[in-house]
Amino acid sequence: MPRSQRRALTHPDVDEFDLLDVLHALSDPTRMTIVRTLHADPERACGTFPVDVAPSTLTHHFRVLREAGVIRQREDGNRRWTALRLDDLDARFPGVLDALVTAYERQLGAPSPQPQ
Amino acid sequence: MPRSQRRALTHPDVDEFDLLDVLHALSDPTRMTIVRTLHADPERACGTFPVDVAPSTLTHHFRVLREAGVIRQREDGNRRWTALRLDDLDARFPGVLDALVTAYERQLGAPSPQPQ
DNA sequence: ACGGTTGTACGATGGTTGTCGAAAGAGAGG
């Protein structure tokens, strides 16, 4: 059994999702970057995200996202692959994730210039 | 000038909104209740929200929502009236607030029963 | 078996946050 002694890698069921947990998970810039990346690519290995934090910090963010139901992680040999739970999120909170990612992309595209 | 010595009551401009701040503001149950109440009623006085916290705590939550651009507050004699900035939010983040409030209402309507 | 890669677990730390009570300001009405 590959790497399963380490951590159960629990994923919440769809009807256990809490919108407030999802919002909290997405309110962090690093985590939103992870989600944004996954929204473009379907699945990525952990170390391949364009974020600038320590590996242990990245693990922490993955756990927050996973326990909120935003991402799903699976083992594959030495790597851990991460994917968006887009279908599950859409089943429980229709249109929410798309609206949020789109809005965030738009905000990044037109960042507010500081006045004066 | 009514009550203006107390606090400037600053509201951010539309192009200063930060989606991550909005998400953080909405990730608290008390604040989400405030928003949900305002989504039904257009404007309410501060003390008339169905939340169970101390007045000073309520003031804190109003500040968080106001500084994120979610609500607008105006003075009227002894009362402070609070309203959703629905148009401004929709101009900057189209569809986001409606999707979130709808999703939260749905979640409250069908809360997940704890397994076993 | 050994080293390299990948990611986790743990402990610590500084900052943020939700909560409250006590005190006080501002207005309305007597």
Place this chain on the structure above:
DNA sequence: CCTCTCTTTCGACAACCATCGTACAACCGT
């Protein structure tokens, strides 16, 4: 003026959180 109501400010406190370094575990080459 005095009191009552509504809301804020301040200070405090416990809990949470993002971050990191270090150590370690699992896997994959060779």
